[in-house]
Amino acid sequence: MGDDVEGRYEIVDVIGADGALRRAWDREDGGYVMATLVPAGEADAWRRGFEQARVIDHPHVLTPTDWVDGDGEALVVTPLVEGETLADLIADRGPLDPWWVKALAGQLLEALEAVHADGGVHGALAPAHVWVEATATGTPTVRLSGFGAEPTPGYVAPEALAGAGPEPRQDLYAVGLCLIDLLTGRVRQVWDELTIPEGPLAEALARLVAERPEDRDASAGEARWDLAAVAVAPALGRRLDVRSRLRPLPKGWGADGPGGRPVPSVKASKPARGPKTGPNAVETLIADLRDRLDPVLAATIVLAVLGVILLIAAFLTW
Structure with missing residues (x-):
């Protein structure tokens, strides 16, 4: 199957190492989608699965949106997953x-x-x-x-x-x-x-x-x-970071499709913060806490830090 699929989808690049998943541009709806190459000899089973899943509207189901046949191969189209x-x-x-x-x-x-x-x-x-x-x-x-x-x-x-x-x-x-x-x-x-x-x-x-x-x-x-109903201790301070399997878009592709503006990285690296003094030190500390810790734990620590600062300020003005 070539880069152009039925005049509607244009294959942009491959997702992952096995080559079965591709990112494609949907010319009709104007957005990126994920296209799964159906393994040879399994088209009937995948078609039944497609018909079963296409009617399920649920936030935790990757509902397929289209089935494409062409050049002896088939593709199942779904929303793109980051x-x-x-x-x-x-x-x-x-x-x-x-x-x-x-x-x-x-x-x-x-x-x-x-x-x-x-x-x-x-x-x-x-x-x-x-x-x-x-x-x-x-x-x-x-x-x-x-x-x-x-x-x-x-x-x-x-x-x-x-x-x-x-x-x-x-x-x-x-x-x-x-x-x-x-x-x-x-x-x-x-x-x-x-x-x-x-x-x-x-x-x-x-x-x-x-x-x-x-x-x-x-x-x-x-x-x-x-x-x-099972009681499990919260994983405070331990975020579950998920990586995107999407590579940067190839040259000539952007957020708006072919020739569009560049897309920022899904997990853009942040510049390292060095030691800082002066009036912005507290803001830097708070930003670091927000970036590095679980949100609930970070909020608790930030409130404690602000409380200490207020106590010191009250003591100095007493």
């Missing part, structure tokens, strides 16, 4: 704090609630099919993708391996494995034994990955409520 997959995040960060795992799990289970409520089953849930979108502050946004993809070895429920038909609790099994990966900092392989990490989420994980489907949570909603 972030990385769970597989990338695990490779970048290693083990995550249980607080972050719980936060991401809640969003992922919300996405599955929407999928299952519409009568569908994802059937191929794995770290490579869950995107995490960067946000300025707070919890990153989870986006479920990969509808119609081949199941990833190692993430298939035991009953599905034994020949059982698709069923929502198989997706819950895969969610449990993804959460274990996040806690251990390692994407599982098909030969890995199933071991549940110790910690506050252990009991909830055990239900998700129970060998018998009847021993798992009855639904994604039930699993989400069970996780929400």
Whole structure:
């Protein structure tokens, strides 16, 4: 498939290393999109997944917007994601704090609630099919993708391996494995034994990955409520930074498309701040705290610093 797709999409560059994802310019709507190259021989399954997912309107589902056939290949078009997959995040960060795992799990289970409520089953849930979108502050946004993809070895429920038909609790099994990966900092392989990490989420994980489907949570909603009830200490002062897998736009491309203005980097580096004296020292300290710490913790420290300054000022004028 060439750079021009059906006269509507123009391929701009490749996202990631395997070449399956491309950034494209949508001439009709005037914006960048993500186009996934459907693997050879899997077009029928991906087309069914496309038809299933295109009607789901949910903030944690990466809803496909178009299906394109051309030159013996097919593309699934979705909104462009400024972030990385769970597989990338695990490779970048290693083990995550249980607080972050719980936060991401809640969003992922919300996405599955929407999928299952519409009568569908994802059937191929794995770290490579869950995107995490960067946000300025707070919890990153989870986006479920990969509808119609081949199941990833190692993430298939035991009953599905034994020949059982698709069923929502198989997706819950895969969610449990993804959460274990996040806690251990390692994407599982098909030969890995199933071991549940110790910690506050252990009991909830055990239900998700129970060998018998009847021993798992009855639904994604039930699993989400069970996780929400687990007490987990906040990860204060530890932000979950998400990297964008997008490269800088090639020459001749900008925010407004071909020939447009340049696009600033998603995570532009900030100039290092050296020691500073004089009336702006307090402002510099506050800015550093905002940049480096969790917002709630930073606000607490800033208030404490301002309180000390007021006390000193009152003492000097007394």
